[in-house]
Structure formats: structure tokens, C-alpha cells
Amino acid sequence: MLKHKVLSIIGVVALIAVMSILPFFVREYYVEILIIFLINVILAVSYRLIATTGDWTLCHVILMGAGAYASALMAKYFGWPFFMTAPLAGATVCLVGLGIVYPLLRTVGFGFFITSLAVGEFIRLSWIKFHIPFGGPRGMIDIPEVGIIGPIDFYEAIPYYFMTLAITLVCLFILYRIDRSRIGKAFKSIYEDDILAESIGINVGRYRTFAFVIGSFFAGIAGALLAHRLGAIDPHIFALDEMVYLLVWVIVGGSATFAGPIIGVAVMTLLFEWTRPLLEWRPLFFGIILIGFLIFMPGGLESLIPKFTRLFGNRKAAQAKAEQPGGAEKSVV
Amino acid sequence: MLLNVKDITVHYNKVDAIRNISIEVEEGEIVTLIGSNGAGKTTTLRTISGLNHPTTGEIWFEDQRIDQLPPEKINKAGIAQVPENRRVFPYMTVAENLEMGAFLRKDEEKMNRDLEGVFKHFPILKSRQKQMAGTMSGGEQQMLAMGRALMSNPKLLLLDEPSLGLSPIMCLEIAKIIRDIHSEGRTIVLVEQNARLALALAQKGYVLETGNIVLKGEAKELRDNEEVKKAYLGG
Amino acid sequence: MELTTFVQTMANSVVSGSIYATVSVGLALAFGVMKMANHAHGEFFMLGAYVVYVFYALAGMPFFLAVLAAIPTIAALGLLTERLIFRPTRGNVLAGFMATAGLTWILQVLAGRIWGLGFMKMIPTPYMGAANIAGAQIGLQRVLIVPAAVILLGFLWFFLHRVRLGKGLRACAQDPDAAALQGISINKMTSLAMGIAGAYAGVAGALMAPIHAVTPYMGRDLLITAFIVVIVGGMASIEGAVLAAFILGFIHTFVTTIFDATSAIMVGVAFMAFILIVKPTGLMGRAKA
Structure with missing residues (x-):
């Protein structure tokens, strides 16, 4: 088991090293893709945290949008710098999350799912309707860039990338700690058997709210990062189609482990870029992939990991993982 | 056997x-x-x-x-089964529940005779034909579930x-x-x-x-x- | 509001409600029978409209027959969806929903490739002229939707409550194991439910074809509305869906007339949130799905 842990840490360090070197070896266009990739990772992992309680929402991308709008408004109209607006955007989205969670908690399962869609749409439509302050259907433009701090010009892709990478790593670390903590275990126990959880003193409603609010915070951070990179946002980039893509990442990667969604974002981002030549046929291709995954590999790509570990002779590690209390977790889907 | x-x-x-x-x-x-x-x-x-x-x-x-x-x-x-906890269809009437028991049957005449037979066993079902099964007591539901099973004229x-x-x-x-x-x-x-x-x-x-x-x-x-x-x- | 405008809006509300109802009952039925949440329901609607485009606008068949043609066509699509997507994912609502999201993309791309994107299909209106009620002009094309919906909904009610096969659907929705024990084939019931869902969504689309712009994406907004209707009505309740459909039709139409379309959707959502807070199981929902 210790061997396994050491290997994991080495793996993570290696990955960070690769991510740190990568931007210098690719064209600038791809650095932009990488920035979006990191933002999506924060989005996907925070989504999965909420999903560990069994609550699959359809409003997570909207929450990211709320963070984007919040950060943009604060930067544009109050002139506050990014390092202030980003966490404040996160806090704002927490409040938004708290606000909408009440009707949501009245429902479970599929009802919850669709209600979150409707509530999310309500928020998105308010961005369309209220030209002041949200800018209406055209959205907001001229969002102040992060600007120049010291010798570094964050308008450039690579500096922004490293800032995003740092923020992403911090967020992932926090999310990972939460996932592994007692709170995280409480979340999973609610999914397993909410009646049982209630009987041992876990206030199910309160924990579902926790999960939702925590997830919202990180969605807000992701939104702030997005707004200040794009410089302009509009309501359409936060619509249902984007939410469905988020679900695709989480389903393709798997949601039983922490790394699953990250794998999903990575694979789908690659596939998205590689399939650009498909043009209008691309959504059809993804539709087939999605259906294929759900029928033939509902556990997602992460479910292949134990198979690989076994394949490459590391039987003990795979077994040890399966015997850990949180190890052989069922996929949330 | x-x-x-x-x-x-x-x-x-x-x-x-x-x-x-x-x-x-x-x-x-x-x-x-x-x-x-x-x-x-x-x-x-x-x-x-x-x-x-x-x-x-x-x-x-x-x-x-x-x-x-x-x-x-x-x-x-x-083979017909009266399941544990009766499992009557709660939002269907007594008559509809019994009809479901005979879902696969096509022999109308014999079916009606079997229905009369069920009513003989369970007279209360005859008088409550239009009642929603979910509103019946445990004992009544048990009778309905049995009647329903009998409607398929089972051998076992x-x-x-x-x-x-x-x-x-x-x-x-x-x-x-x-x-x-x-x-x-x-x-x-x-x-x-x-x-x-x-x-x-x-x-x-x-x-x-x-x-x-x-x-x-x-x-x-x-x-x-x-x-x-x-x-x-x-x- | 002037009387004429009021009557106009009332009439349009009834028409909207009729379409919402026709589209949503299939969704409620499929969900009730075996928790099949069909994300592609909006595309069933869309393809129903394209059936009319092909048979009526292109091939010149009488409008009425073109609409009827949508029934078996989209019903078949429903059957295929059940067999290929819902059956393998049975037991997992989310998986079924997401897989049909994939189907949505597939159908949208196919429709776009076959019939082209970019320009909206204008389908000649078979019934020109308008009815004059209390001074308001209401296009006949719209008016005929109401009796069509009444017939369709009436037929569904009759099927579910007076025909043994239809009663089997209700039994399956209420207790699948008990239903199976009576000899009701679950697979046949799920196929039947999705066939009906397809047929009804398709007919709604067919009827709307001359009124609404026919594009591969015309089903998108309707999907969210349909799901709201089903939830407000009570997840698996057909009667609830019909009631909710008309209420929502009225809300949407009146708010659109007085304010704008965006506000209308927002008010609809607020209404849904209100219902869920007051009665979480929906208007006519039951504690047991």
C-alpha cells in the first residue's frame, strides 16, 4: 500500500512537471486550449464533489457563469484586481448556490436533475433579460484583463497559463482534501443510503447543501478565470449544451474516483481538437461515443485503471486499492 | 411431478x-x-x-x-404468484387489478366464469369493484392479490x-x-x-x-x- | 388589456397548452412506465415536423395525410430508441438521459445534413384564413391544433383506462414486478410506451410545421418546457402533465404578450419552483412514482 501511495505521488509530480514544460513546446493556440482545459478540470472536479452525494445537477455551468459575471462586474465597475475579484466571485456563487438550493432540496434523483436545469435557466435568462448590468444577449465585453503585475504581463498566454495552473493545483488540493475528509465520507454515505446516513446522525439536507455550496465556490473560481481570459462573455457560452459536455467529461472519465473527471476532461479535450476536421459531423461523432460509453463502459475510463495495474503485474497494488475503505467505490452513475 | x-x-x-x-x-x-x-x-x-x-x-x-x-x-x-406484501396496483380499481391477473387470457367466457369464482371466494371484492386498491385494508388487499392470481387460472x-x-x-x-x-x-x-x-x-x-x-x-x-x-x- | 388582445391571447394560450400537452404526455408516460427520461424528445418533435416537410411541402401529399404519416414514423424511432438505448441502460435514469442526449446530437446533425441548415423551412399553410372570435383573428392553422390535441389526448386516456394493453402500461408504472407476475411483458410495455411517446411528439411537430420555423434545433426550447410540464404535473402522472401543460401554456402566452418571451420562461420556472416548494410531488404526483 505504501508502495502504491509513493507511486501515486510520483505520478502526480510527474504530471505537474509535464504540465509545466508543455506550454513551451506548443503553439500559442494550444496554450489557450490548455488554459481552458485547466478551467474545465476545476469545473469537472467540483461537479463531481457534488455528485458524490448522489446529486447530479444541470446547473453547474450556470454557476460558473455566475462567477464569470460576478468577477467581470466587479472588475469592470469597481476596478478591483483579479486577485480580489476571483475569490469574491467564488463567494458570490456560494451565495447564489445557497439561494437556489432550497427548492432543489425538495427533490431527489431525476426531479432534482431537471429542477436544477430549470433554475439554472432562470439565472441564465436573467442575464439575457437584464441588459443592465449583465449586458443582455450580447453579454459583457471589455472585461479588464489581469494586466501587468511586476515584470509579468498576464495578457500573454503563457503567464496566464501558469497562473491558472497554480490556481488549479490549489483548488484540486483543497477538493482532494475535502473528498478524503470526514465530510467527503459523509457525502458518499448519503449516496449509498441516505436513510441509513440520517439514522447515524448525518443531517442529509445540510450535507447536500454543503456539497452544493462548496462545488459552487469552485465553479465560481473557474468562471472568474474564464471571464478574465476571454475578455468577453455572453449567456450562450453557459447554455445547456455546455452543461451536457461537462456531463460527458464526467461520464467518460468516471466519477467514482477523484481522478476520473480529470481523465475525462483530458481525453475529451484531445478528442475535441483532433476531430475538428469533422466539422458539422463532430456532434454526431460525440453522440455515438457518448452512447457507446454509457452502454459498454458505464464506469468510465477510470474503471480501466485497475485493469491496467493488474495487467502490468502490479496485482497487489490493485488488490490493495480494492480493499481500501474508499477504494472499490461504485461509479456514481 | x-x-x-x-x-x-x-x-x-x-x-x-x-x-x-x-x-x-x-x-x-x-x-x-x-x-x-x-x-x-x-x-x-x-x-x-x-x-x-x-x-x-x-x-x-x-x-x-x-x-x-x-x-x-x-x-x-x-404458474401464478401472490407476492409478499400483496403488491396490488394501488392506483387501479379492484376490477382492474383482477383484469390484470387475466392479462394474457383470451377466452372471455371462461374468464367471466373464473371471475365469478373469485367473487365467491372473496365476496367483498364483488361489492368493491370500483374502489382504488391502494385504499383497501391489508386483509382486503391480500384477498385482492389472491383473486388476481387466480384470474390467470393457474395450475400452480x-x-x-x-x-x-x-x-x-x-x-x-x-x-x-x-x-x-x-x-x-x-x-x-x-x-x-x-x-x-x-x-x-x-x-x-x-x-x-x-x-x-x-x-x-x-x-x-x-x-x-x-x-x-x-x-x-x-x- | 383590450378585449380583442385578451381573446387573442386566450386562444393562443389554448393552442400552446395543446401542443405542450401533446408533447409532454408521451414523456410522462415513458418516465412513468420505466423511468425512461428521453432527452431526444425535442428531436422527435423536430423530426415530426420534417415528416410533414417531406411529404407535404416536397411531395405534395395532402396535409392531413402527412401529419398522419408522422405517427408511425416517429413511433418507430421511439421503438428504436427504447431498444437500443433505454433497454441496455434500464435501471439507470441518468445513463438513459445522457445517452439520449447523444442521440439528440446525432439526430440534429443528420437533419442538418439531409435537409440543410441555415435557412428555415417555410411550409405553405394548408389552411389559410382565420376564425373571427370576439373581434380577434386566429389563424385556422392554429385553431385546428386544439381539436387535434383533444382527440389525441382523449384517445390516450381511452387506451390507458379502457383497453387492457393500456391498463398494462399503468400496472407496469405502478409495480413492474407485480405486473411481470401477471404475465405482462416489461419489454413489450417499455417498447409500447416509447412508441406512444414518439408518435405523440411527432404528431405535435407535424401539426406545428406550418406555424413554426422548421430547423434541426426547433426542439431545444420545447424539451425544457416539456420536462418542466412533466415535473410540475407530477413526474409520472399523465393527467397532471395535461393540467400543467395548459397552465404553463397560459403563463407563457400571457407573459409573452404582456412582456416578452424571455420573461415568460422565467415566470414559468418560478411557477415550477413555487409548486415544488408547496407540493414536492407535483400537482398530481403521488408519493410512489
């Missing part, structure tokens, strides 16, 4: 729910499966009816092998814990009705936690414990058996 359950094992969520179960039911018998909660009695009945399929073993009904058939084919072959009737949750008076009524149904010539497999009732009705019995058959024999013998008396008949 009407029903021959040969050495079946049923796997539920990585666990063996029942193991190496063999049961023989001759035509015209009442055979009972007794045992405490979780012993595997309901799993056995569900498997006979096709809601579960055994991982090993075979089930033969008359000359047909039925263990891999879907539930609707098993119903068609002539499986009863899963008919006495569950019923008052002693209702139990007696149901027991009487089971006797009547039996005397009409139907074969019955009766699963019961109430071993006394079960062994009073049946000719033959099997005792299940944690998924295995631990004892079998004539009902008389089981009634006098010391272990059975201690474990299931209150000493």
Missing part, C-alpha cells in the same frame, strides 16, 4: 441468496417452505416465477424447463407470506380460503414465516435456513420434529 426444482443456486449482488435448493411438488399438493426472515424463501419463489434466474440448476414445470424463461412466459405456462399457485401483517381472524379466513382453493384441485406452494399455520395446511414441507434446505418431510413429521418445534413453533 408438477414442479421440479433441481439444485438451484441464485446469486444476488455477489452473494449466494439460496444454494442447492431442490423442491418437488406433486400435482394437487400443498407444499410449504418455512424459515425465518432472510432464509431465502422469497428468493426461491421469485426464481420459480422468473423474476430471478438461477446461476446453476434447473427448474422443470410439467414437461417444460422454465428456469431461463421470462416471467410472462412462466405465467402463461400456468405460489403464495408468499399470505399471513404477513394480518390479524389472527384474517389469518384464519385466508387459511380457509387457501383450503378451498386447494380443494378445487389447484397445487399450492406456500411460503410462510408462520410455521404453525403453514404446517397445518400443507402435506409436505421444507425448512430453509440462510439459503439452504436443512430439513424436509411430511408436514406431520415436521410438526413433531424437536428442532422445528423449538425454532419455529415456539417450543
Whole structure:
């Protein structure tokens, strides 16, 4: 088991090293893709945290949008710098999350799912309707860039990338700690058997709210990062189609482990870029992939990991993982 | 032999729910499966009816092998079940519930005669035909569930814990009705936690414990058996 | 509001409600029978409209026959969806929903490739002219939707409550195991439910074809509305869906007339939130799905 842990840490360090070197070896266009990739990772992992309680929402991308709008408004109209607006955007989205969670908690399962869609749409439509302050259907433009701090010009892709990478790593670390903590275990126990959880003193409603609010915070951070990179946002980039893509990442990667969604974002981002030549046929291709995954590999790509570990002779590690209390977790889907 | 359950094992969520179960039911018998909660009695009945399929073993009904058939084919072959907790359709009327029992039947005339037969067994159903099944009492639902099962004119009737949750008076009524149904010539497999009732009705019995058959024999013998008396008949 | 405008809006509300109802009952039925949440329901609607485009606008068949043609066509699509997508994912609502989201993309791309994107199909209106009620002009094309919906909904009610096969659908929705024990084939019921869902969504689309711009994406907004209707109505309740459909039709139409379309959707959502807070199981929902 210790061997396994050491290997994991080495793996993570290696990955960070690769991510740190990568931007210098690719064209600038791809650095932009990488920035979006990191933002999506924060989005996907925070989504999965909420999903560990069994609550699959359809409003997570909207929450990211709320963070984007919040950060943009604060930067544009109050002139506050990014390092202030980003966490404040996160806090704002927490409040938004708290606000909408009440009707949501009245429902479970599929009802919850669709209600979150409707509530999310309500928020998105308010961005369309209220030209002041949200800018209406055209959205907001001229969002102040992060600007120049010291010798570094964050308008450039690579500096922004490293800032995003740092923020992403911090967020992932926090999310990972939460996932592994007692709170995280409480979340999973609610999914397993909410009646049982209630009987041992876990206030199910309160924990579902926790999960939702925590997830919202990180969605807000992701939104702030997005707004200040794009410089302009509009309501359409936060619509249902984007939410469905988020679900695709989480389903393709798997949601039983922490790394699953990250794998999903990575694979789908690659596939998205590689399939650009498909043009209008691309959504059809993804539709087939999605259906294929759900029928033939509902556990997602992460479910292949134990198979690989076994394949490459590391039987003990795979077994040890399966015997850990949180190890052989069922996929949330 | 009407029903021959040969050495079946049923796997539920990585666990063996029942193991190496063999049961023989001759035509015209009442055979009972007794045992405490979780012993595997309901799993056995569900498997006979096709809601579960055994991982090993075979089930033969008359000359047909039925263990891999879907539930609707098993119903068609002539096996009907009154499930545990009755499971009437709560938002359908008494009449509709009974009609569902005869879902696969096309012989209108005989069906209507069978319906009259059900009403003779359970007069209360006749007077409450338009009532929503979910608003009926436990005993009434039990009668409805039995009537529903009889509507398919089954050769073999499986009863899963008919006495569950019923008052002693209702139990007696149901027991009487089971006797009547039996005397009409139907074969019955009766699963019961109430071993006394079960062994009073049946000719033959099997005792299940944690998924295995631990004892079998004539009902008389089981009634006098010391272990059975201690474990299931209150000493 | 002037009387004429009021009557106009009332009439339009009834028409909207009729379409919402026709589209949503299939969704409620499929969900009730075996928790099949069809994300592609909006595309069933869209393809129903394209059936009319092909048979009526292109091939010149009489409008009425073109609409009827949508029934078996989209019903078949429903059957295929059940067999290929819902059956393998049975037991997992989310998986079924997401897989049909994939189907949505597939159908949208196919429709776009076959019939082209970019320009909206204008389908000649078979019934020109308008009815004059209390001074308000209401296009006949719209008016005929109401009796069509009444017939369709009436037929569904009759099927579910007076025909044994239809009663089997209700039994399956209320207790699938008990239904199976009575000889009701679950697979046949799920196929039947999705076939009906397809047929009804398709007919709604067919009827709307001359009124609404026919594009591969015309089903998107309707999907969210349909799901709201089903939830407000009570997840698996057909009667609830019909009631909710008309209420929502009225809300949407009146708010659109007085304010704008965006506000209308927002008010609809607020209404849904209100219902869920007051009665979480929906207007006519039951504690048991």
C-alpha cells in the first residue's frame, strides 16, 4: 500500500512537471486550449464533489457563469484586481448556490436533475433579460484583463497559463482534501443510503447543501478565470449544451474516483481538437461515443485503471486499492 | 411431478441468496417452505416465477424447463404468484387489478366464469369493484392479490407470506380460503414465516435456513420434529 | 388589456397548452412506465415536423395525410430508441438521459445534413384564413391544433383506462414486478410506451410545421418546457402533465404578450419552483412514482 501511495505521488509530480514544460513546446493556440482545459478540470472536479452525494445537477455551468459575471462586474465597475475579484466571485456563487438550493432540496434523483436545469435557466435568462448590468444577449465585453503585475504581463498566454495552473493545483488540493475528509465520507454515505446516513446522525439536507455550496465556490473560481481570459462573455457560452459536455467529461472519465473527471476532461479535450476536421459531423461523432460509453463502459475510463495495474503485474497494488475503505467505490452513475 | 426444482443456486449482488435448493411438488399438493426472515424463501419463489434466474440448476414445470424463461412466459405456462406484501396496483380499481391477473387470457367466457369464482371466494371484492386498491385494508388487499392470481387460472399457485401483517381472524379466513382453493384441485406452494399455520395446511414441507434446505418431510413429521418445534413453533 | 388582445391571447394560450400537452404526455408516460427520461424528445418533435416537410411541402401529399404519416414514423424511432438505448441502460435514469442526449446530437446533425441548415423551412399553410372570435383573428392553422390535441389526448386516456394493453402500461408504472407476475411483458410495455411517446411528439411537430420555423434545433426550447410540464404535473402522472401543460401554456402566452418571451420562461420556472416548494410531488404526483 505504501508502495502504491509513493507511486501515486510520483505520478502526480510527474504530471505537474509535464504540465509545466508543455506550454513551451506548443503553439500559442494550444496554450489557450490548455488554459481552458485547466478551467474545465476545476469545473469537472467540483461537479463531481457534488455528485458524490448522489446529486447530479444541470446547473453547474450556470454557476460558473455566475462567477464569470460576478468577477467581470466587479472588475469592470469597481476596478478591483483579479486577485480580489476571483475569490469574491467564488463567494458570490456560494451565495447564489445557497439561494437556489432550497427548492432543489425538495427533490431527489431525476426531479432534482431537471429542477436544477430549470433554475439554472432562470439565472441564465436573467442575464439575457437584464441588459443592465449583465449586458443582455450580447453579454459583457471589455472585461479588464489581469494586466501587468511586476515584470509579468498576464495578457500573454503563457503567464496566464501558469497562473491558472497554480490556481488549479490549489483548488484540486483543497477538493482532494475535502473528498478524503470526514465530510467527503459523509457525502458518499448519503449516496449509498441516505436513510441509513440520517439514522447515524448525518443531517442529509445540510450535507447536500454543503456539497452544493462548496462545488459552487469552485465553479465560481473557474468562471472568474474564464471571464478574465476571454475578455468577453455572453449567456450562450453557459447554455445547456455546455452543461451536457461537462456531463460527458464526467461520464467518460468516471466519477467514482477523484481522478476520473480529470481523465475525462483530458481525453475529451484531445478528442475535441483532433476531430475538428469533422466539422458539422463532430456532434454526431460525440453522440455515438457518448452512447457507446454509457452502454459498454458505464464506469468510465477510470474503471480501466485497475485493469491496467493488474495487467502490468502490479496485482497487489490493485488488490490493495480494492480493499481500501474508499477504494472499490461504485461509479456514481 | 408438477414442479421440479433441481439444485438451484441464485446469486444476488455477489452473494449466494439460496444454494442447492431442490423442491418437488406433486400435482394437487400443498407444499410449504418455512424459515425465518432472510432464509431465502422469497428468493426461491421469485426464481420459480422468473423474476430471478438461477446461476446453476434447473427448474422443470410439467414437461417444460422454465428456469431461463421470462416471467410472462412462466405465467402463461400456468404458474401464478401472490407476492409478499400483496403488491396490488394501488392506483387501479379492484376490477382492474383482477383484469390484470387475466392479462394474457383470451377466452372471455371462461374468464367471466373464473371471475365469478373469485367473487365467491372473496365476496367483498364483488361489492368493491370500483374502489382504488391502494385504499383497501391489508386483509382486503391480500384477498385482492389472491383473486388476481387466480384470474390467470393457474395450475400452480405460489403464495408468499399470505399471513404477513394480518390479524389472527384474517389469518384464519385466508387459511380457509387457501383450503378451498386447494380443494378445487389447484397445487399450492406456500411460503410462510408462520410455521404453525403453514404446517397445518400443507402435506409436505421444507425448512430453509440462510439459503439452504436443512430439513424436509411430511408436514406431520415436521410438526413433531424437536428442532422445528423449538425454532419455529415456539417450543 | 383590450378585449380583442385578451381573446387573442386566450386562444393562443389554448393552442400552446395543446401542443405542450401533446408533447409532454408521451414523456410522462415513458418516465412513468420505466423511468425512461428521453432527452431526444425535442428531436422527435423536430423530426415530426420534417415528416410533414417531406411529404407535404416536397411531395405534395395532402396535409392531413402527412401529419398522419408522422405517427408511425416517429413511433418507430421511439421503438428504436427504447431498444437500443433505454433497454441496455434500464435501471439507470441518468445513463438513459445522457445517452439520449447523444442521440439528440446525432439526430440534429443528420437533419442538418439531409435537409440543410441555415435557412428555415417555410411550409405553405394548408389552411389559410382565420376564425373571427370576439373581434380577434386566429389563424385556422392554429385553431385546428386544439381539436387535434383533444382527440389525441382523449384517445390516450381511452387506451390507458379502457383497453387492457393500456391498463398494462399503468400496472407496469405502478409495480413492474407485480405486473411481470401477471404475465405482462416489461419489454413489450417499455417498447409500447416509447412508441406512444414518439408518435405523440411527432404528431405535435407535424401539426406545428406550418406555424413554426422548421430547423434541426426547433426542439431545444420545447424539451425544457416539456420536462418542466412533466415535473410540475407530477413526474409520472399523465393527467397532471395535461393540467400543467395548459397552465404553463397560459403563463407563457400571457407573459409573452404582456412582456416578452424571455420573461415568460422565467415566470414559468418560478411557477415550477413555487409548486415544488408547496407540493414536492407535483400537482398530481403521488408519493410512489
